[in-house]
Amino acid sequence: MRLYNTLSHAKEDFAPAGPSAVKMYVCGITAYDLCHIGHARSAVVFDVLVRYLRYLGMPVTFVRNFTDVDDKIINRANREGVAPEALSAKYIEAFYEDMDRLGVLRADFEPRATEYIGEMVRLAEHLIAKGHAYATPGGDVYFRVRSFAGYGKLSGRDVEDMRSGARVAPGEEKEDPLDFALWKAAKPGEPTWESPWGPGRPGWHLECSAMSEKLLGLPVDIHGGGQDLIFPHHENEIAQSEAAADKGFARFWVHNGFVRINAEKMSKSLGNFVTIRDIYACFLPETLRFFLLSSHYRSPLDYSADALAEAEKGLRRIYFALAQIEETLAATKWSPSPLPKALAEEFASLRQGWRDSLDDDLNTAGALGQIFGLARLAGRVMDDKGLRKSEGGRELLTGVREALRECGGVLGVPAGEPAQFLDALRECRLNRQGVDKAKMESLLAERAAARAAKDFALSDTLRGDLEALGVEVKDTPAGQTWDVVA
């Protein structure tokens, strides 16, 4: 497959460097609050990347870390009067709850920064020994940015241009404003670890360098994260790791775009974020997943409740098609007519299109387009009285069902059983629209009775009443069914 590499600003053919599994490291969350949709996007994007690489037959060793020691965690813990470890543990737990429901698979390794303090200290020592870092009298350790010639290569910055932006906070003993902390001397009220420079704690960037090397070995094949990590986080990781190891840190840098709200980046600092749980209160997790995959991962994605409602409609349609396919396939008698060649070709082309889309820099939006095409193709076959019960029709419907399942395995959409999903969706919509369930039930019962008595006038009146309630009734040979007006 081809993957866009931030380092080269171009799509490149991806293959692992070595004969072993693809080595993939993605920056996870700093555990100090609930995850928002932006975190969900990043998690889903890299989840799909891992799944797709495995689908292509490449084994993947996937590492996604948790930052569990950091200014934000300490500040919040102190504010709430709890231990930092307890705070981060709580939000790691929340992360799992949210992500499990989203269908994000667990990584092979999910290291926490505090479990690798020893590796970080050793890395810092090594950098000092090589002249790439220095300890200050106060017990801090800084990376000497100007000692690393490649600094700026990921983010496209020139060290000379950065001088104006860099600054030294009061009390810092940097040689150069550009230098960044590898180790921070202990301050009162902070968790600390022993080190050659006295008690302190690691700087943020160091953990990813230490854990990548320890768990995967350098260079890793793919290093990922949100676009906001490109600078300074990933730039600094490169500097640390490459200065220490004298070899490449990561071959492919993959960054997902932001989720926006009112055309602005959704972020903690702007305070304009919507948590994953906020969404779950109104929509099914799979709807969120579908929404996140409905545009290319590097493009900005505008969040709105309307956009989510539209995603819900699309997802429902796919599940509805799947439900109808299964119902049709439950038949036992099939006429011997074969599948018309044109339809067989259309099927093959859609299926190939799905694969081609994902092959091209993980174009999930394109892939979903092919999935809709498959659903429509199946619908056409089922609507054709001759084909519907023919061997050829069965062959096609079986193929579409298989393709949709395959999609579910890679994109995580559609992941469930249609009947179950449609029921869950109905329930979800009932709650969201605040439909009076008792009233609905009684109106439905009344209408069923009216229909049994062939009192169509009353039946239609009741349909109107139900519609006013937000419920749409459909009459089928098997009786009336209902759904919530979207």
Add this chain to the structure above:
RNA sequence: GGCGGCAUAGCCAAGUGGUAAGGCAGAGGUCUGCAAAACCUCCAUCCUCCGGUUCAAAUCCGGAUGCCGCCUCCA
């Protein structure tokens, strides 16, 4: 100020040189006691604007305008 990204129908969104996928909404039709669903058909001669390269550009180059992001923590 430095660096980068994006501009495709009413809305969302694919498409990086060969003549505009898909979804939502909308219109007509088949079906239906009436509806709904489903299916069929239609819905951008054109891709922000202006130049240029080419037999050929939404796709490449230059410029303009608008929006966004990074440069401080941030997925």
